[in-house]
Amino acid sequence: MPELNINQVEKLYDQAIIYLMTYGPKLIGTILVLFIGLWIIKLFIKSLRKGMVKANVDESLRNFLISFLNTTLKVILVIIIVSMLGVAMTSVVAILGAAGLAVGLALQGSLANLAGGVLILFFKPFRIGDVIEAQGFIGTVSEIQVFNTIVKTFDNKTIYVPNGSLSNDSIINYSTEPTRRVDMTFGIGYNDDIQKAKSIIKKLIDANSAINQQPEPFIVVSELGNSSVNITVRVWVNSENYWNVFFDMQEKVKIEFDKNGISIPFPQSDVHLYQEK
Numbered sequence: 001m002p003e004l005n006i007n008q009v010e011k012l013y014d015q016a017i018i019y020l021m022t023y024g025p026k027l028i029g030t031i032l033v034l035f036i037g038l039w040i041i042k043l044f045i046k047s048l049r050k051g052m053v054k055a056n057v058d059e060s061l062r063n064f065l066i067s068f069l070n071t072t073l074k075v076i077l078v079i080i081i082v083s084m085l086g087v088a089m090t091s092v093v094a095i096l097g098a099a100g101l102a103v104g105l106a107l108q109g110s111l112a113n114l115a116g117g118v119l120i121l122f123f124k125p126f127r128i129g130d131v132i133e134a135q136g137f138i139g140t141v142s143e144i145q146v147f148n149t150i151v152k153t154f155d156n157k158t159i160y161v162p163n164g165s166l167s168n169d170s171i172i173n174y175s176t177e178p179t180r181r182v183d184m185t186f187g188i189g190y191n192d193d194i195q196k197a198k199s200i201i202k203k204l205i206d207a208n209s210a211i212n213q214q215p216e217p218f219i220v221v222s223e224l225g226n227s228s229v230n231i232t233v234r235v236w237v238n239s240e241n242y243w244n245v246f247f248d249m250q251e252k253v254k255i256e257f258d259k260n261g262i263s264i265p266f267p268q269s270d271v272h273l274y275q276e277k
Helices: 006-054 059-084 089-106 108-123 163-167 194-207 239-259
Strands: 131-134 137-144 148-153 158-162 179-188 218-224 229-238
Touching: 006 059, 059 108, 059 137, 108 137, 108 148, 108 163, 137 158, 148 163, 158 163, 179 194, 179 239, 194 218, 194 229, 194 239, 229 239
Parallel strands: none
Antiparallel strands: 131 137, 137 148, 148 158, 179 229, 218 229
16 A cells, blocks of 8 residues: 655645535534524424413324424424535425435325324314224224324233224224113023013112113013023113123122022033944
């Protein structure tokens, strides 16, 4: 490797000084603008969040707008940084346009999710805290993001459901109404006393304070099945008591039927053995 003489070293040193004097202030200014810009964006987002909380803006809309504005402001900051480095804005716009087209084609699903998020926030089929069933999952909505809705299942799993799918498919919202109807069916044997069984069920309903007496509880024989007489029971409860009432009634009906000699039929098979002579 050839050695550099003193003149070449001096020349390189002079060029480095020239570049440093020419681009150093611009580079330092760009770094300062970057850090100051990020600090201002963080401060603005924090103040905006507090203002929305004080104004009682819907939590779903609040999170969505903050996420969207945070991303948009950072993109604008990047464009400012690029222009400060001396890149022509016409070139930046052209590059962004071409990149935007390519990204748009590649991320059609994500754009659909973004549009779905806007539709969800506009029409409000559900809110944070609602229990919903969608896309084969059931749980509590914990957050509505730009592209996804986060659902916490009852066994504490976190499900990220794409907003595009939610906005274009059926959703069951269990939290929109203050009350729900609990439907139950109890089977008794053909030799058992129907009126006695209905009386036991009615007493259990009257004794359960979580069951509303209006509308009046519904207790009827709904089917004469292959091996049982089926009694359908329909009661109304506050939405938050649905599963407590359902499970409680299953257990107590079984206990009371056993105490009163009322059978609950279950599938049985009779096997006959024949000895061939």
